[in-house]
Amino acid sequence: MERKHVAAEDEHPSEMGIRAAKEAVERAGIDPGEIDLIVYCGAGFYDYRIWSPAARIQAALGADGCYAFEVKNGCNGGNLGINIAKTLLLDDPDKSHALVVCSEKLSISVDYSDQSALSLFMVGDGAAAAILRKGEATNRLLSYVSITEGSTVDSVKVPSGGTKGRQSPESSGGMGGYIRIDDPAGLDRILSQTYLENYIGVIRRALEKSGRDLEDLDLLLTNQVKRSLLEDILRGLDLGWDHTITSIKDYGHMGTVDGLFNLSRAMDEGLAGPGKLVVLASSGAGFTWAAMPIEFL
Structure with a gap:
């Protein structure tokens, strides 16, 4: 690696997630009110302890009436979050859209003076999001x-x-x-x-x-x-x-x-x-x- 992206001191996971979520909603061409599920996936720290970044994103988007929750499974959390969202959509005839948000501020977790943590020096910060739509015609999620x-x-x-x-x-x-x-x-x-x-x-x-x-x-x-x-x-x-x-x-x-x-x-x-x-x-x-x-x- 030559460089990595590091979030500013006042830039936090939920805020990066909101920006990614808004772009995903815009690209999907849907209204936030159509979202039935919001799944937030993060391996690292949230903005606060005992707090819901998924609910923060829901409020910021105006996705009223949906269910928002968090998933933790290390760096595999995003993959698992997509599978959970897919399963919940398919199991409920009343649900049609899910938003999966992955956001990390892992750089603050690294002690660069710790030689034993050398393999962690590569971790950086960023966010990505996707809309899952039941019956989507352009692609299919297969087995997990x-x-x-x-x-x-x-x-x-x-x-x-x-x-x-x-x-x-x-x-x-x-x-x-x-x-x-x-x-x-x-x-x-x-x-x-x-x-x-x-x-x-x-x-x-x-x-x-x-x-x-x-x-x-x-x-x-x-x-x-x-x-x-x-x-x-x-x-x-x-x-x-x-x-x-x-x-x-x-x-x-x-x-x-x-x-x-x-x-x-x-x-x-x-x-x-x-x-x-x-x-x-x-x-x-x-x-x-x-x-x-x-x-x-």
Whole structure:
């Protein structure tokens, strides 16, 4: 990476999410009053604790009468949020539109003096949003596949602010504490055995459940990881660099935002359009992996 985007001190996740949401509503050509669900996905801090950014976005849009809630699943939250919104729309004949918003201000979570947190130096800030419309004629969301490996759950965390680690001057970095990586060498050793296998596995299973083959895949959009890891993922699927889009060089890794951010870029550049099969794939601390194919009609 060469640079990353960092939000201003007075620029917060809900505000970035509102801006992305307004653009998504405008592009979709709908009225905010048509939105039945708002799903907010963020791996990092909200503007406040015990507070709803989804409700803040609802009020800002004037999406009166809809249901707004939050989803947390590490950097996989955006992918999961899309699947939850899809399921809720299909299960209720009275619902037709959902808004999924991903917004992150992760840069405040990084302690640049902590050598063990080197792998976190790439995290940045940003927002993306999408409208899901039941019966949409231009694309279809296909099967969603996910898996979690909980053995490393305590390896990546903010140790302060929870019930086990009340906020203290010694532990409070940024607005709510820095992310710590316990035993990074041990974490790398464990993940080296499962990370790539699970990442490739969920992509293969999602395509299989959707009745598609790897040969049908036109574009793979991942959460932004280091180049060597992405090379391994592509190699494991027998795909080339022409089958993906990266944004880490200029934007860093924006947590839940990466997938929708690059899907928007792909659509603008004509890489995701009629006749194309795109897979949104992601991983998140916990650790969780997921994949969802999108078929453009």
